[in-house]
Amino acid sequence: MSSYLYRESAAALAKEIERSSAQELRPLTRTLIEEYKRQHKKKHGQEKEPGDSLVEAWDNSLPVVINALTGRGLGEVEVLIEFGLPHTDAEADVVLAGVHPGSGQPSYVLVELKQQREARVHPERSVAVDLGYDKWKLHPVRQVQQYCRYLLQYKASLRGDQHAVAGAVLMHNAHDADVAELFRLPATDHGRLYTRDRLEPFRKLLGARLAPRPGGEAAQFLIDSAEYAQPKITDVNHGSRVGEKELFVLLDEQELACQDVLEAIDRVRSGGTKEIIIVRGGPGSGKSAIALELRRALAYRGWDVRHASGAKALTESLRVSYAQDAPRGKKTALKKEATRLFTYFNQFKEMGPDSCDVVICDEAHRIRRHSVDRYTRKEERQNPEPQADEIIAAARVPVFLLDDWQSLRPEEVGTADYLIQRAQELGLRHTLIDLGGMFRAQGSGYYRDWVTNLLSVGDRTPQAWKTDGRMQVLTAETPQEMEDFLQARRLEGASTRMVAGFCWPWSKPTEAGELVADVTIDGWERPWNVKPGQAVPDAPAAELWAIDPRGAGQIGCVYTAQTFEFDWVGVIIGPDCVWEDSRFVIRREATCDPELKPRKVADADVERCVRNAYHVLLTRAVMGVVIYSTDETTRDALRSHVIDTVMHPIPKPMRKIVKR
Known part of the structure; x- marks a missing residue:
């Protein structure tokens, strides 16, 4: 059963957004604040105040959605506020549940609320957007597109019905000219940008997706829907041979990291200099999902990509699962291919400079100071290269996915700070992305x-x-x-x-x-x-x-x-x-x-x-x-x-x- 902060029809909520001049906050906002504190106390034993940005979105942006619904005669549509996505702590700002005016089937619109009056896109990262925070964020249109696709993947009631869900980003404070760069990202039915200049098209979207009929049944259908279990890494690895089959739907910083790598390799292959991508996240933040999805996407494009780790259990399991269910007569060849694709950190010292397009270092916190072992020749032991430098030299774009608190041996030095230092000493540009999500x-x-x-x-x-x-x-x-x-x-x-x-x-x-x-x-x-x-x-x-x-x-x-x-x-x-x-x-x-x-x-x-x-x-x-x-x-x-x-x-x- 899905979680949500609050649920009510648009008509009922319309009464709660009316505010007198003496009120600092709308009645609905105060209700949501109290419900937020109540739910947090029930879960964690103590109250917690919602953040200022959340309160501002409820007070300033949510009413725009409610008025758009009632203005189209859609007061019976059900509004789910802060709807939790399966298996993760990510939440959709608003899910509108109702009946499709054409098919009569359950229909849903996900709306992400953004209050910014202006925004700009990074000059070299098409989905990295400056929304006034202290770091670059995922493009809001890509964000809602991925949310829609994620629901379609994990909610059993939606599986196979791509048209059951639509997505919208509402920037009701911004004019088109102030966020013009955001429109460069192609819009789809699962994600489109609406500004202050596009409120009427936003209303038309609601009318095209939702009929003037009660939406309570559709809302409950979505809430009660069974959810598919998340795939395990080794469960899906053999599917990566297919190439076009997506392994994981990546969300928020996960998707930002993936797109950063794809665009970095495009720049390097077009004559640019080597770039280093560092992705840092705690347990369950989706680092290995990024690694395998990147490997699949890059291989499908025809690029030479290797998955590397310092953990034998991970590498050998990936090799076995890659050749799993191999067609008759293909198993031996796939085992050999798996040995080349899934390798260890210490094997890159034998490779030449820029000998592969991308090296994806999963569990990079296990990178060692150097690759010296008992088999290393005496003359090579005197002044060994840092193991990170060997990896960086071998790849045109090295990608490091790590958790600063998962190194297990004294010689393991793979932290974000250490890799940034290596990049700086080598005179190379780097990008650091912190993962905030939780998928375990x-x-x-x-x-x-x-x-x-x-x-x-x-x-x-x-x-x-x-x-x-x-x-x-x-x-x-x-x-x-x-x-x-x-x-x-x-x-x-x-x-x-x-x-x-x-x-x-x-x-x-x-x-x-x-x-x-x-x-x-x-x-x-x-x-x-x-x-x-x-x-x-x-x-x-x-x-x-x-x-x-x-x-x-x-x-x-x-x-x-x-x-x-x-x-x-x-x-x-x-x-x-x-x-x-x-x-x-x-x-x-x-x-x-x-x-x-x-x-x-x-x-x-x-x-x-x-x-x-x-x-x-x-x-x-x-x-x-x-x-x-x-x-x-x-x-x-x-x-x-x-x-x-x-x-x-x-x-x-x-x-x-x-x-x-």
Whole structure:
């Protein structure tokens, strides 16, 4: 079931927008403010005031839409304000629900409200627009076009009916001449710009899409519609061979980043200089979706593009899924092609300058200081090139997608600041794009922030969890409770995994070919996933643990879980991260990670890597997470931060999710 802030017919809302000269805000605006605070308190336990720009849009822009409806005799059309898009925290400003005057079927118009009086487009980035904020924003017409397409992809009631939804951007304060550059972007039925000079065409759009009939049934139909589950990265990768088949519908900063890369490579191929694109975002912000959609779009245009990472689990999973369902006689060739297309950061030192058009560095926070390893010749060890420089040299347009808080090893240096520094020292132009959306944890940006606060990443302060109606957070008193709960979810059809901090040894299989139950907790014992380079019957290889259903019986470590996501995840917090003095502290002596054991590794690096590891593990879930700590004091602290336990009945999900 979709969320929204407020819902009423246009005729009813028309009465609420009438304002006397003594009133600072319209009655409707005051109602929306109170409803916003009420919903926030219900979700998070405390009230929150809406931002000034939101209040101004409700008070100044929303009435223009309502008057346009009533002026066309469309007072019975239903108005949904701040309508939440599936699986994300993005919201459409207004959705108008009614009946199509021609077909008699449900019909919807998405309206994005912009109060700016002027706007300009970036001279070299066609969808980057200056709307008076401190950074470039996605062109509002492209924004609403993508919102329409996103609803069509995920709402089961709309699937296959491209004409059921129309999109409009309303800049009622601006004249055409003041936003002339915005009209360069081609308009479609899913997105068109209307200004102060085009209010009559806007009214005509409403009349063409909505009949003077009650829209309540159409609104409820959309709200109650089942929603298709989001595709997993490896689920769709094999579809990228088709080329023209779009993998993901990108929203807001995601789409801005994608278009920036496409236009940068156009400039470079036309004789321009090398450009570097850096895309920074937290867990679930859609970085890997951008990476795979870019790879597909660029390959379809005939450009030489490579997907690179420093994580074996990600790269090998992508290689396997790329050749999945290959036509008869094509599998061997596709496996070879996958090896070339999906590669590792340290392989670019062997490539010549500008030897490929684009290198897309997924999980770029795992870039190392250099590519030296045990196979590197002695003479090359003396003064090695930075690994980032090797990648930059090999690509005409290098693209780095990263999270500043997901590096896991002391030698990993991939932060936005570091890459900007490399670009500057190399004398190259760069573009930094920050992703603000959330496409995991049922779109719960609040959960992502809560995890960051809980672990004091970036010196944040832990806060109690308040259910937000999206993500479910539970604690377990024993690891067996956690496992039983996950098993029940798996029987319901959910994907589940157990993961843990690296606090137990990781043994090779026995001579009989069996996994060793290394993770032992008060009589409960389970094995890690298969050790890299080893093979065990009836268990997936380490790099395939995340995508093979047989992985549910083993404990995954951060190196096999990073990048991937599952419906439910059980997280075991080990003795390397315990609660003291109202926050988590790191105990270096408890880690078994061989990368962090040497004395030469600084305490600060151990602290950073362990916190980041749990940050990764706690943000792998789509629907819910179960947390268990081996430390009794920490369990007590978690109880005070997370009220619900696995012994409570599981809440019913807000949305009906349809598996693909």
